[in-house]
Amino acid sequence: MKLQVLLTGNELMAGDTIDSNSSMIAELITDYGWRIDKKVTVGDDLKLLEQQIRDLAANCDVLIINGGLGPTVDDMTSLALANTTGNPIAEHPDALAHLSQWCEQKGFRLNASNLKQTLLPAGASIIANARGSAVGIRMNIGNCLVLATPGVPNELKAMMTNEIIPLLAAQFSSDYIKTQRLAVFGLGESSIQERVNKHYPDWPDDVELGFRASMPVLEVKLTTRGQDASKKIDEWRGKIIDLIDDHLLGDMPLNLAQSVIAAAKQHKLSICTAESCTGGRIAAELTGVAGSSEVFPGGIVSYSNALKQQLLGVSESSLNTDGAVSKSVVKQMAEGALNTVGADLVIAVTGIAGPDGGSEDKPVGTVWLAWGSRENLKIEKFFLPADRHLFQTLVTALGLDLIRRHILSIAGLPELMTRRRA
Amino acid sequence: MKLQVLLTGNELMAGDTIDSNSSMIAELITDYGWRIDKKVTVGDDLKLLEQQIRDLAANCDVLIINGGLGPTVDDMTSLALANTTGNPIAEHPDALAHLSQWCEQKGFRLNASNLKQTLLPAGASIIANARGSAVGIRMNIGNCLVLATPGVPNELKAMMTNEIIPLLAAQFSSDYIKTQRLAVFGLGESSIQERVNKHYPDWPDDVELGFRASMPVLEVKLTTRGQDASKKIDEWRGKIIDLIDDHLLGDMPLNLAQSVIAAAKQHKLSICTAESCTGGRIAAELTGVAGSSEVFPGGIVSYSNALKQQLLGVSESSLNTDGAVSKSVVKQMAEGALNTVGADLVIAVTGIAGPDGGSEDKPVGTVWLAWGSRENLKIEKFFLPADRHLFQTLVTALGLDLIRRHILSIAGLPELMTRRRA
Numbered sequence: 001m002k003l004q005v006l007l008t009g010n011e012l013m014a015g016d017t018i019d020s021n022s023s024m025i026a027e028l029i030t031d032y033g034w035r036i037d038k039k040v041t042v043g044d045d046l047k048l049l050e051q052q053i054r055d056l057a058a059n060c061d062v063l064i065i066n067g068g069l070g071p072t073v074d075d076m077t078s079l080a081l082a083n084t085t086g087n088p089i090a091e092h093p094d095a096l097a098h099l100s101q102w103c104e105q106k107g108f109r110l111n112a113s114n115l116k117q118t119l120l121p122a123g124a125s126i127i128a129n130a131r132g133s134a135v136g137i138r139m140n141i142g143n144c145l146v147l148a149t150p151g152v153p154n155e156l157k158a159m160m161t162n163e164i165i166p167l168l169a170a171q172f173s174s175d176y177i178k179t180q181r182l183a184v185f186g187l188g189e190s191s192i193q194e195r196v197n198k199h200y201p202d203w204p205d206d207v208e209l210g211f212r213a214s215m216p217v218l219e220v221k222l223t224t225r226g227q228d229a230s231k232k233i234d235e236w237r238g239k240i241i242d243l244i245d246d247h248l249l250g251d252m253p254l255n256l257a258q259s260v261i262a263a264a265k266q267h268k269l270s271i272c273t274a275e276s277c278t279g280g281r282i283a284a285e286l287t288g289v290a291g292s293s294e295v296f297p298g299g300i301v302s303y304s305n306a307l308k309q310q311l312l313g314v315s316e317s318s319l320n321t322d323g324a325v326s327k328s329v330v331k332q333m334a335e336g337a338l339n340t341v342g343a344d345l346v347i348a349v350t351g352i353a354g355p356d357g358g359s360e361d362k363p364v365g366t367v368w369l370a371w372g373s374r375e376n377l378k379i380e381k382f383f384l385p386a387d388r389h390l391f392q393t394l395v396t397a398l399g400l401d402l403i404r405r406h407i408l409s410i411a412g413l414p415e416l417m418t419r420r421r422a
Numbered sequence: 423m424k425l426q427v428l429l430t431g432n433e434l435m436a437g438d439t440i441d442s443n444s445s446m447i448a449e450l451i452t453d454y455g456w457r458i459d460k461k462v463t464v465g466d467d468l469k470l471l472e473q474q475i476r477d478l479a480a481n482c483d484v485l486i487i488n489g490g491l492g493p494t495v496d497d498m499t500s501l502a503l504a505n506t507t508g509n510p511i512a513e514h515p516d517a518l519a520h521l522s523q524w525c526e527q528k529g530f531r532l533n534a535s536n537l538k539q540t541l542l543p544a545g546a547s548i549i550a551n552a553r554g555s556a557v558g559i560r561m562n563i564g565n566c567l568v569l570a571t572p573g574v575p576n577e578l579k580a581m582m583t584n585e586i587i588p589l590l591a592a593q594f595s596s597d598y599i600k601t602q603r604l605a606v607f608g609l610g611e612s613s614i615q616e617r618v619n620k621h622y623p624d625w626p627d628d629v630e631l632g633f634r635a636s637m638p639v640l641e642v643k644l645t646t647r648g649q650d651a652s653k654k655i656d657e658w659r660g661k662i663i664d665l666i667d668d669h670l671l672g673d674m675p676l677n678l679a680q681s682v683i684a685a686a687k688q689h690k691l692s693i694c695t696a697e698s699c700t701g702g703r704i705a706a707e708l709t710g711v712a713g714s715s716e717v718f719p720g721g722i723v724s725y726s727n728a729l730k731q732q733l734l735g736v737s738e739s740s741l742n743t744d745g746a747v748s749k750s751v752v753k754q755m756a757e758g759a760l761n762t763v764g765a766d767l768v769i770a771v772t773g774i775a776g777p778d779g780g781s782e783d784k785p786v787g788t789v790w791l792a793w794g795s796r797e798n799l800k801i802e803k804f805f806l807p808a809d810r811h812l813f814q815t816l817v818t819a820l821g822l823d824l825i826r827r828h829i830l831s832i833a834g835l836p837e838l839m840t841r842r843r844a
């Protein structure tokens with residue numbers, strides 16, 4: 001089945017509204033092995049709408065039109081369908097019955113603008129709308145089944161689930177499709193592709209490999225279809241997991257903090273933080289995870305040097321001699337946090353987020369991290385030149401991944417970061 | 423100028439990714455009086471891509487293609503452009519120079535997959551990418567100017583702003599259009615609309631009023647056009663600012679933390695934090711602002727009760743009698759932070775983020791905030807039932823706005839929050 005989507009609405013063209021409806025449609029149909037072949041989006045322009053309906057309907061089996069069924073003058077899907085097919089629009093008894101019932105139920109009075117919603121192209125039938133006043137429109141244009149749906153997301157969702165998907169399932173064959181999504185940190189898209197090319201030059205065409213950067217995590221997605229989809233995807237999932245190796249966080253959706261909290265719980269280890277340049281973001285990420293209180297007692301944001309001394313016991317001489325962004329200071333921050341908070345593990349960071357504060361010796365992007373336990377404290381310097389926001393995001397992610405690796409006894413650094421070691 | 427957009431990427435078809443790039447493009451060009459006529463979205467399918475390029479380029483002056491410039495096999499915009507025009511692809515010296523420089527700067531090794539990004543259709547020129555490895559592609563197909571741009575949002579934004587908009591402005595006429603965007607916190611869209619209807623029933627049709635929720639800040643947008651656009655927009659901007667009153671943060675782009683840091687600098691006041699349920703997010707927001715070190719020495723994330731006692735001097739009896747989420751504890755947290763950190767002002771929060779930890783007395787969403795100075799410490803209880811993430815976002819925003827109001831000697835609470843007072 002070839003399915004296309006036509007979205008209509010000025011708000012979709014002006015940048016005010018981001019289209020999430022077409023993603024919802026795609027997600028709802030994906031389990032049936034169907035996918036959207038092409039999406040077209042136009043404003044509320046009758047001529048343009050007619051032309052798109054004509055072009056799209058001539059080239060697919062199913063056309064879902066979304067939007068333009070409302071009561072106002074800028075809603076013109078019904079009229080465009082009528083003009084395209086050369087049928088007049090007329091009051092449809094089923095649409096009128098739906099609208100009357102809906103108004104009665106809500107205690108609304110039927111008004112003239114609402115009545116516009118009962119005008120359908122001759123020959124069309126309605127699609128029930130459980131959630132709103134606008135019925136959907138179902139008609140054939142040539143060999144194409146055209147389904148016009150409302151733009152309000154919850155109305156669309158109900159109509160897709162209750163009406164349209166059963167209709168399509170009865171009329172078109174569905175496919176066996178399987179998808180797997182993996183969360184990866186510290187390994188680039190091109191490195192993964194290279195490993196695949198090297199180890200599996202025969203990677204099968206029907207196991208689609210996709211990547212999506214969802215900063216700072218990379219999502220690796222495998223899709224396959226057919227009767228043996230489950231078996232095939234398990235096989236190739238195993239192979240890609242081997243290639244991703246210790247950069248694998250787990251199955252999506254998963255962020256770094258969740259994987260750290262899970263690892264800490266599993267190993268019954270508590271974590272504290274001592275943050276300078278990330279200013280509380282590592283703590284905030286950890287406490288963003290439900291149930292984090294079990295392993296995260298708290299942390300210290302020592303942004304000023306005075307607080308580094310006062311709360312973490314960093315020595316004045318180290319601050320004066322080595323500077324706040326130095327090995328000796330990050331070490332003392334880590335030890336200070338372990339002492340003060342009394343956790344098993346620590347993540348400590350001090351760096352130069354910029355845009356000011358850099359020097360020739362220590363340019364913006366320089367950062368020291370210390371992580372681990374009192375007995376096994378690791379210290380590294382990295383260079384992550386980026387704007388302030390991105391720098392803080394990267395350092396936060398790096399800190400979280402390093403403590404994840406520590407807890408899981410993974411020896412190496414994330415590949416992307418080995419090149420950033422300074 | 424007739425401008426169309428072609429978006430490419432399987433992730434856009436599968437429901438994984440919601441397209442925000444085309445909205446960004448629309449927003450960036452709107453100040454020039456340009457708009458997108460039509461958007462088409464297709465997956466990573468070479469034949470389909472070629473056909474769309476051909477169809478769209480034949481029917482517009484400018485075609486912006488977004489996506490498909492990456493290093494992997496599913497990136498095929500360059501090849502599609504080459505096939506459409508009948509030109510071969512070949513290594514482009516400018517693209518190679520850009521990529522080499524970019525890799526050097528980042529300390530990466532140029533690999534084979536990266537080199538794919540230097541293959542451009544013969545006759546094309548590059549569009550500089552200040553933020554990433556993929557250069558944009560500029561070429562003519564018939565009378566249509568075709569501009570291929572990267573799918574990564576921050577790369578696209580930089581390329582649009584620095585390269586493409588100046589290019590279009592030089593080649594096509596732009597309209598006199600003026601836009602003003604105001605950042606507002608704690609006042610709802612319908613409240614603002616109601617105030618406008620009441621005070622300005624004669625609000626002119628040609629001064630468009632738009633709203634966009636950019637959580638937790640509301641963006642209010644005024645747009646007008648014509649020779650007197652500047653004068654007209656200044657006049658109506660003044661009127662809407664009067665209506666928004668003390669909920670105005672300033673001109674967009676502006677977040678709450680920026681307005682707090684600006685106010686603190688202006689009044690030469692330092693701020694510290696004592697956070698429980700927000701777990702460091704308030705500190706992280708403040709330190710996200712460049713130059714925040716001038717007024718933010720640091721803060722304490724006291725997630726456990728033990729740390730509340732140990733680092734902030736909260737009494738064991740208060741914790742036992744009143745519980746961690748109580749007026750007495752938030753007061754002691756605030757005083758403790760002021761003592762320990764020694765700042766002029768404090769934001770302290772303790773609440774129940776959920777999903778667990780609620781009770782009949784103190785359901786999930788209950789939160790106490792204390793803010794101000796030692797001599798003038800304000801304490802309020804709010805009820806913000808929401809999922810964990812949204813709760814933390816709202817409490818962070820509320821804490822920041824309350825200290826902004828304190829610094830600026832604004833008496834009231836934000837309107838939306840007066841209803842949430844518990």
